[in-house]
Amino acid sequence: MSGPLGFLGQSPFVDYLGIKLVLAEDGKSEIALPLGPHHLNSWDVAHGGVTMTLLDIALACAARSLAEPETGLVTIEMKTNFMQPGTGSLRALGRVLHRTTTMAYCEGEVLDEQDRLIAKALGTFKYMRGLAVNRRVVRQRTRPAEPFVALDKSSS
Numbered sequence: 001m002s003g004p005l006g007f008l009g010q011s012p013f014v015d016y017l018g019i020k021l022v023l024a025e026d027g028k029s030e031i032a033l034p035l036g037p038h039h040l041n042s043w044d045v046a047h048g049g050v051t052m053t054l055l056d057i058a059l060a061c062a063a064r065s066l067a068e069p070e071t072g073l074v075t076i077e078m079k080t081n082f083m084q085p086g087t088g089s090l091r092a093l094g095r096v097l098h099r100t101t102t103m104a105y106c107e108g109e110v111l112d113e114q115d116r117l118i119a120k121a122l123g124t125f126k127y128m129r130g131l132a133v134n135r136r137v138v139r140q141r142t143r144p145a146e147p148f149v150a151l152d153k154s155s156s
Contacts, residue, residue, distance in 0.1 A: 046086030
């Protein structure tokens with residue numbers, strides 16, 4: 001899909017950031033984000049929270065690509081190492097290293113337009129069909145079905 005990440009459900013935060021899905025299949029993912037002024041910190045580089053969000057979503061997309069459509073995910077833990085500041089357009093790659101019935105162990109990285117390593121992460125995700133919130137079980141919001149149209153990598 002050429003819009004926000006319908007693959008992961010409806011997330012106003014992801015929509016606000018403008019993250020685009022490039023690939024999510026067979027335990028691998030790629031997402032893209034051209035940085036805008038609202039993504040930057042006081043140094044005029046990608047805010048660390050934006051970089052970590054890219055990693056969280058890329059890893060989750062990789063894990064979600066191996067799950068049934070009605071199955072959601074929650075992040076259990078994620079460790080991030082920052083290598084250098086991110087500028088311009090960023091892309092995040094995610095891979096599933098190991099999967100069980102209920103968990104996925106993933107790794108990923110954020111790269112800049114010159115394929116320089118910006119950050120690296122390892123994360124653990126739990127597969128869920130519902131989430132207990134304030135003593136009630138809620139289901140993940142979903143988007144209307146959209147056909148998957150991969151972004152042209154040469155235009156990002």
